[in-house]
Amino acid sequence: MFVKLNDRVYLNADRITRIKIDEVQDGIRVRFYEGQVQVAKSHTFESVDAAQKWVEKTMNQK
Known part of the structure; x- marks a missing residue:
């Protein structure tokens, strides 16, 4: 899955x-x-919480 x-x-x-x-x-x-x-890295975030939310949102795409 991409x-x-x-x-x-x-x-x-x-x-x-x-x-x-x-x-x-x-x-x-x-x-x-x-x-x-x-293999990849994201843009920068202000906080760890913001990064965690982005990961959850991004990796749960269908």
């Missing part, structure tokens, strides 16, 4: 093994992994 991350990126959710919410220099990002390899 989910739309943004206007240009679709992610094969069946292959994602890990989703990590990281605090980086410019804010908070969500990173998507296939095994040990990072």
